[in-house]
Amino acid sequence: MSGFEVLQPGPLSLLQDAGRLGWQHLGVSPAGPLDMQAAAWANRLLGNPWGTPLLEVALGGLRLHSRVATWLAVCGAELAVEVDGVPQANWSRFAVRAGQQLQLGYARSGQRAYLAVVGGFHGRAQLGSVATQQRDGLGGLHGDGRALQAGDWLGCAAAHLPGVASVPWAYVPDYQARPLLRVITGGDALSFSEDQLQGFFAQPWHLSPQADRMGARLYGAALTVPAPARQWSQGVSSGAIQVPADGQPIILLADRQTMGGYPLLGWLHPLDLPRLAQCPAHQELRFTAVSLSDAQAELGEFYRFFRG
């Protein structure tokens, strides 16, 4: 068997693919990478198809012992990448030989790095996906929703690529820049007063430390929540901006539940969810409106490039 031995797993490293799709009618969360952009680039650099299983490494701190000659790529959070102590560029692919050690340092900016390997890491698919969902106990290396642990074996095939490659500079996001996140208003937006809706866009928000893969809680001047127009829970989608009674919005992320009952103000642009995923706790966030058709056109272009 070829692959990598996990010497140090880091605080939260999870095997992910394109998500567990097609089971939401039974309450199964889609999961998948929080930053689909960085994940897509990591796979792309290696010639892997969209959704090839890779590792989402939150905050860094990963150490692997290689038992295979292959190529890897790291995209996302800015952190030190070293093979036997030799620095490797982020947003790039590089070779590793059997016997070498790969080390990812702690993130200097951004929160999540994506480590991909040619052909993907081997996992046990459940309901058609290896995506780790800790709450549901699905996916991951052992099929029980567990995060990576010391001593785990990350299986993969040997492979050779002709040379280094990097993501074009213009496509590498700057996680230091203050994020302005685009929102498609809708849902119950009309039942919020005009003042409240404008207030949402005018005021700064902050990312609460109570944020996980299920949802990003925000804090700021509380919104006045309209009387519930919807009494019955309904299906929800990723990026949905829920406003519970306390007036502090929650943005639903990859590990979200399938149904919800809170009033919705709208949805984050799917291509701005990656930026949100890279924000540290207490980060200041601002929002601006985007039209549905503009968001769809841009997302379609993204999909055609990475999935087409």
Next chain:
Amino acid sequence: MIRIEPAGAEALLLVLAEQPDAQLAVRIAVLAERIRQQLGPALVDLVPAWTSLLVHYDLLRISHPQLVQQLTPLLEAWLVEAPQFAPTPLLELPIWYAGEDLAAVAAACALSVSEVIGAHSGVEYRVGAIGFAPGFAYLSELDGRLVLPRRSTPRTHVPAGSLAIAERQTAIYPQASPGGWHLLGRCPWRLFDWQAAQPCRLALGERVRFVPIDRLTYLAEGGRL
């Protein structure tokens, strides 16, 4: 009147009624199946709920206007057709009524424990929605005497198989999870098994009745303490 609303860049919400009713869940299940067949691979996920259906679609295979165009005749036909009163299957679930909150629920409802058990097991329920967690089926409608708000502080751990109530609903937690409902008992059966051909034991619109069992039967049926 049916409303079709965007639900983000890749989903469409169909609001099918203002209020749920006994037949609606069955009719929504029928509609969901038609939409599944109509859309084929353009459909990513379909989430039926009490009064709505959420259609997650693949933007590369179908555009928002194309989707509305394809769904409109389906919805128009569904709306005017006479509801089918085909018999839906009845699932009987064994319950050992010994939940942590049984006594507290009885006290809050000014009933005896056996009256609570009688009221809960004496009616037939319908699966109105499946969500919250894999295989978590919302059943309605609870006997009016048992209607209580959710617990003010949710439990961080509710054991798998727990039968619980809140507001006008009842449900069984298929896996251990946090939860804010009142626990009345335990079902010994596994209700969600991802390895099974049908991972979820309960289906939308299905009729459900709870059958009280004792501790020994609970254990004999595979229940855990």
